[in-house]
Amino acid sequence: VWAKWQEDARRNWNASPITFARLALEIWEVIKTEDWVLTANTLKQQVRKLWDFDKPYRHPGVELGTSTQIGISLGVALAHKGTGRIVVDIQPDGDLMFDAGALWIAAKYEIPMLVVMHNNRAYYNDWEHQIRMAKLRGTDEAKAHIGMDLFAPEPDFGALARAMGCYGEGPIDKPQDIRPALLRALAEVKKGRLALVDTITQHR
Template structure:
């Protein structure tokens, strides 16, 4: 338990031989004393290194914060928000945990140019891959271009150097930060904020400088939200519905509830259009590889009995790999709402095949082979019903979606799992 719960937290899988399980206990097992501490405090940053980081950040022209696992416990969210507001820094939330409010004026996630324009200091908080949130990629040529200026100073606080994995794809290229601290951002962020506030109070003109860039970033944030809202209105009556329309229909239905989104958010349209304003309302980004339904069941089980509405925006291809998991929710009466993100395709691969075909001059009309999920169309509503769920669909017309969602939510409030199958166009995927 101590290893599992120590920062950075992770699962423990314990295996006992059958003989040990069957053996009778032949002696008393002494339990820890009641006052024993079961989980140690998180590692703190070196004080000298932290002072240096505060000096660098206070002297910066503009700062960007990149957060990945920085807000694992709920209070970590508050620390990231306070640090960003103290600095007037743009924030990119990588999303392995929900680190920052989606509609906060300093949030410039998904806006490479806005987030990193003029940035001369980048502060990373427990990130595993520094390239993905800072580089634009061309999937046809497998090349990436950094959006952070080459002479920027990088400050890293986290567990990158002590989290070893046998899976090489857990890592990007080596991360050469000029200042690095192996420390828990949950404990380090408030310490850094305190040091920065001391410097701001003593440095003439710094408070005004921070206020100015805060205003500039906030303006860019509002422009982004307005742009995304306008984009979501495009092709409004299209059938099958667009992905942004699906995101809006779900949001308009659940926004008055105490809701929790399990993992995926419709290729970032959830973060662009919804208001993620509480630390518990999103468990973190999707992982792919058929894992979303399992992760979602875990989130729903953890929230059982809280009165919260747990929502899974479930990709169809992902569910095809573990459809039997639906039975578990019905068997153990785990209330949750699944809204299918059904584009009748393994579209991540399909889109890649289209890009490659165009690059190579081959026929893109054949890109669907081995990638489509139609003829026959999987009946996810029928599948869910056979597993003991309330279900409706498929719906290609978004006008029919909201009434169905409301009916499904009433079932969830009675303690049942419910699934609504929404069929989407592929053009607005992500």
């Protein structure tokens, strides 16, 4: 089963926007030799399939819905501060839009965390719901994105992180650019900072 999951993960390997599986594996290659903790999001279970969860503290659990993950992640990072563990937050863009000030909290109180944006430029769970409702009601599906998309203009989360006193890179939409950016960010986390890498992902 493990081998099949690895094989499946390499389908559309060079796609842009980046696939969930590619992002999961790129992060894994950077952190697998570290003592790591994943805060919440699992990229629709791709992380659970592709990473080795060999210790009970590796993953405390999933987020509780939009606007909860960045707060949960900061709490996890604070709990592990001083342990030498690399705390990884695979952070949805819509969730961070609700509490961007959390980045300032991390800078203010020197909470180290590697934040990898799962940035599909949408509140996509709700967008899909709008599509289902449009089909059910016989209304225009082309309007389902209204109030659900995060483009025109696109938030620049790398710049946002820097503005809050953290390290920030991106947006990154070329898969080959992910790992070098993650390595640079990891070096900053080891200095005791929050470091954010904004990666542009597929909707699903």
